[in-house]
Amino acid sequence: MDSFELNKIAGAVLGSLLFIMGLGVISDALFAAPHMAKPGYALPGAEEHHGGGAAAAPEVVVPLPTLLAKADAKKGENLVKACAACHSLDASGAAKATGPSLYGVIDRAVGSTGFAYSDNMKAKGGKWSYEQINAFIANPKGVVAGTKMSYAGEKDAAKRADIIAYLRSLSSNPAPLPTP
Template identity: 60%
Template sequence: MHSLELNKIAGALLGTLLFVMALGIIADGFFARHKLEKAGYALAGFVDSHGAGQAAAAAPDTPLPVLLAKADAKKGEGAAKVCTTCHTLEKGGADKPTGPNLAGVVGRKMGSTGYAYSDGMKGMGNEWTYENLNKFLTNPKSLVASTKMSYAGERDPAKRADLIAFLRTISDGAPPFPTP
């Protein structure tokens, strides 16, 4: 009797554990890349800093010009598949109901294709410089708090640089990358 009771409890605990593990596995599937990158950084920080891992992890990111100099537009083109859920990328492409056309976006005035932008985006009155694109693509809401772009952002600086390098290839007359 007693051991049956214990078995039940053990079973319930095991079930909960499995459920949590399954959640973890599902979450890993969604965020696999981000997780990997985080681990990479933590390790690099640890190695560099002789034990001051925390301080190194909080160190500023590699400057954008350095990242852009190493960026791979071809990889960025692959990564931009996710953008095509909402955006057209070809020159002269129409705005979708879900997002404006992105051809020519580098150097363009923010919120200027005629798409039904958020008021926040319309009110920016700024240009899509490489810095602004980098900030927006890290976390759209960090640049335009009320943005309609419900894309979480690419947290990996190198992958973001690849994306920006790709956007440059679809933007006639885009300025050269800043020199590192």
């Protein structure tokens, strides 16, 4: 084989490589994966850590009454969809198998509906004041150890206020808002 022939072979090899690369570029352009406009619906996170540990309470920067005064129940309605995976919200007050009804929950006695609550929830006592609900949905396990509510918690205080503003509306006679 002389060098001229070698050059021809090398040229042919290079040529087909270029051709294959070109095909790749064109097919990428043709079949580019469509981008999702919105990320898919996020299911409420399963429990992240097991068994106690120092799950730090969220830092309180703005007091809850102030947050509630400017909370947006419309946004809350959207956020509460994550809760509705387990909780019913309608006025019938019927529990789901996965959670007690949240209709009229503000100022309701803790663990007082026809739901098979955890022992610690049954023993907790008191009522779901704005502050209590706020603390509970920020960190359910931190407030009621061993709770059956496997929800990681909403760490954003403004979002919790939106959630609570919407929960407040689920009542024939909404509890008065706390004064900031």
